[in-house]
Amino acid sequence: MMSLFTIPNLGGAHLGGWRHPAAYANTVMNLDQAIEVAKLAERGKFDGVFLADGNGVRDMDKPALFAANHPSARPGVFDPVVLMTALATHTTRLxxxxxxxxxxxxxxxIARRFASLDHISHGRAGWNLVTASNPGDALNFNHSEFVxxxxxxGRAEEFIEVVRGLWDSWAEDAFVQDQGAGQYLDPARVRKLNHQGKYFxxxxxxxxxxxxxxxxxVFMAGQSARGKDLAARQADAMFGAGDSKESCQADYADIKSRMVRLGRNPDTLRFIPGVSxxxxxxxxxxDDLYGxxxxxxxxxLGVAYLSKxxxxxxxxxxxxGPLPEVPDTVIGGSSVRSFVLKMARRENLTIRQTYQRVVPGFGSPVIKGNPAQVADALEDWYAGKACDGFMISNPIMPVALRNVVDLVVPELQRRGLFRKEYDGPTLRDHMGLPKPDNAYFSNTGLAAE
Ligand SMILES: Cc1cc2nc3c(=O)[nH]c(=O)nc-3n(C[C@H](O)[C@H](O)[C@H](O)COP(=O)(O)O)c2cc1C
Structure with a gap:
């Protein structure tokens, strides 16, 4: 079964989206709109919503872009886990x-925050583990330059092991809560981690x-060899960043073969690339909406965005004129950058042609057409092992998501590619992911100390 996620970006995933007459107005810190979007995604039986995040305001050095509601500038966003906690109380399956x-x-x-969200949502929490893509965020955390x-x-690899160890602190039946006997918990069913490592x-x-x-x-999205190896060892899902079906096929084969080399069943990771x-x-x-x-x-604005x-x-x-030479490597995240550069060089694009290609999907591939055409493209990617599902960006909100839910989802359902109803209550159920064993406790006794 295909997985569908969406990024509930209220301003739309297109630089012009928020200005269109059909778009939401007044999106800043608008919880009501976020709830409406979450309910819409749940009506479409989506696996989930996915919030990207950073820890700082970006793009102040690019005033044209900064003033124009560029989503990754993030000048006014909720803390994502706080927002998700609010959304959990307005949805039941998403x-x-x-x-x-x-x-x-x-x-x-992190272990505490996401475990709390998992309890509050009755098993619907996911964590997208990133090492941070914006160098400037470091200045908000006592660093004078990017790590x-x-x-x-190094930190991420140890971090996830510690988090998983903490999530295994308690046996499932540790909280006895026997009011008659006066026993609240069973001290034999909890374990200290006592982790001592290089970073923690x-x-x-x-x-x-x-x-x-x-x-x-656990989602990951790192594109470097080290990032992919970490995902192959530890991730349940990968947010892919390809510019085409072919590049996603290559990334899909790459991550799954890394898993096989590590002795992991490749079906236990879902590869979910972004599309607009x-x-x-x-x-x-x-076509009219696109235009x-x-x-x-x-x-x-187009030039400012491409400059970024x-x-x-x-x-x-x-x-x-042609796109000038730019340095090959930069500090921070660079996957969109490298495929934009490759595309511009390969096709000899001018600056204008390049930004016109990149702006509509913010770097993600664009799928455009009537419901059957869009479903054809999604089916083609899915059947062609380019993905296990899609992270859908919506150029204009809420219209674009509503159109996906009302026009594309029924077509996918008709083709047997997408669920008509949720099978189970948890996000793992939706994604067909196994529930991990507790490393320290079985359900019948203490397995290790
Ligand atoms: C599709 C995609 C989405 C990402 N989303 C975020 C994000 O929301 N916040 C963030 O700080 N980094 C984000 N990243 C950055 C990565 O997760 C990763 O930490 C970064 O790319 C550096 O790792 P790398 O050098 O292995 O790519 C994203 C990367 C990709 C490819």
């Missing part, structure tokens, strides 16, 4: 995946009991 970084946080905090990739991954010293146990899913679902969907009743209407949104992007992606100020170059 998975709630939230990003949190191992670079600036502590394992105990090196080497250290970020954590005694444990966690002050949250074993959660409904055992462990919340423009769908309407007719392909003509979908209308692109009309809302001035060349100055390629990490070079392009304003001094003619917009109808």
């Amino acid at each position: 998975g709630l995946v939230s990003t949190a970084t191992t670079t600036f946080d502590e394992p105990f905090h 090196s990739r080497e250290d970020r991954y 010293r954590v005694a444990g146990p966690l002050n949250v009991p074993r959660t409904p899913q055992g462990h919340p679902v 969907i423009f769908v309407a009743e007719t392909s003509g209407e979908a 209308e949104l692109n009309e809302l992007i001035s060349p100055a 992606i390629v990490t070079r100020d392009l304003t001094e170059f003619p917009v109808d």
